[in-house]
Amino acid sequence: MTGVRVAGVGLTHFGRHPERTGRDLFGEAALAAREESQVPPEDVEAVNYGNFMGSLSERQGHQAPLMAEMAGLQCPATRYEEACASAGVAVREAVKAVRSGEADVVLAGGCERMTNLSTADVTEALATAADELYEIRAGMTFPGAYALMERAYFEQFGGEREDLAHVAVKNHDNALPNEYAQFHRAITVDEVLDAPMVSEPIGLLDACPVTDGASALVLVSDEYAEANDLDAPVSITGSGQGGDNLALHDRENLAVTPATERAAAEAYADAGCTADDVELVEVHDCFTIAEVLALEGLGFYDAGEGIGAARRGETTATGERPVNLSGGLKAKGHPVGATGGSQIAEMTRLLRGDHPNSEYVEDATLGVTHNAGGTVASAVVHVLEVDR
């Protein structure tokens, strides 16, 4: 089985671009990835495209062929939809295609246009990732869903909002030098605690913003990289995916995320590593509590122990295992269908040494990305390693 290398990454700025179409956003990211990879367009054999709510925000279904066209590619294109994990799944399927020998080159990524919608309409569109009959009709929103998990966590394990505020402060600090990030603004613990409530106990600064943006990666086989003398030092060495009941109330324990545990177990076994080998992580911090649930699910902390990680400084840029050096969803932004690809683009830059925060992980060789859908009814984990 061949290895899979990241030959090029492309990102748009993540932020408010209400006037820009999704097709233009993805075109920008895809062309940037193509240019960095130096792979000629006729060599790209498939486009794997992640998108969640384009049918609602742009009334555009059947987006994948359109996106291939915008990327200047004439090849089969498929849209992957797994809520906020859409691009993670698109990348995973690209990894499988290359490994199987089905393709030597796949362009994978995703896009989401969101800020053209009102807050109420974007809240409604995001909520469609939950159970329509039994959760959405009952008034559950996405911030509400994570608030239900957060209170369940506090009840079961303890911890307080101030612990979580340190997650937001950390991720805003990490986003400061990232040219692609939505927020370039340091915040304080008091600001997080005093922010208006969205869905108590989740306040405005516990939540990721609403974001437009796109991500793209050119993934190639080891053989293709070697034959074409590509400069592609980062490989995807592990991939895993886990699932869970869609509705929160159907899960045994509301304060843990077994889909992440399953995805991590598969990805670590695939890469031949353990949680202890992981030197840096990009996790799905759509809300501050989500970062904690991810770190526990990925095996870095026992259940109930991860909540103090940021406050203790273990996950900051200078900590023992930096988490979300890109700024995370919280401060870099969360264009839902693009996020899973963005995490791998950021991890690639961090490991290659050309990310503004690479200085904190100069000697690191192994990083992990974690992309979650809904209330973690889907989770995708990838292991990335760099040649040193």
Add this chain to the structure above:
Amino acid sequence: MTDAGYDEWLDAIDDGEGYYLECPEGHGMLPPRRVCPHCGSSDLDRASLPSTGTVETFTICYVGGPDFEDEEPYATAIVDFGDVRLTGVVRGTDPEDVTVGMPVEARVGTNRTTGDDLLVLRAR
């Protein structure tokens, strides 16, 4: 729109004859279901929903979707009814007075924005 399985279930709650589906292993679930999502059994029977459940977790939502704009702020709770849990809007008390462990009853109310039926968890 008709949603077979769900509509009858909600009507049954409204009539005071609430139920859930149960497999021989005792896993509870909400209709429509053909197999138990926990053990795969297709031997599912109706069981009576207990009259009272207890709040396991809740949130006070200040920013809802368009279908709930006349409800804000409102409390959404996940309530433990023994072998099954329900998610719903808590009524009959101020959202600020909802607590974990609080007893509630499953009822059917009206969504104040859309006029549609709404699963309500009424404080006892």
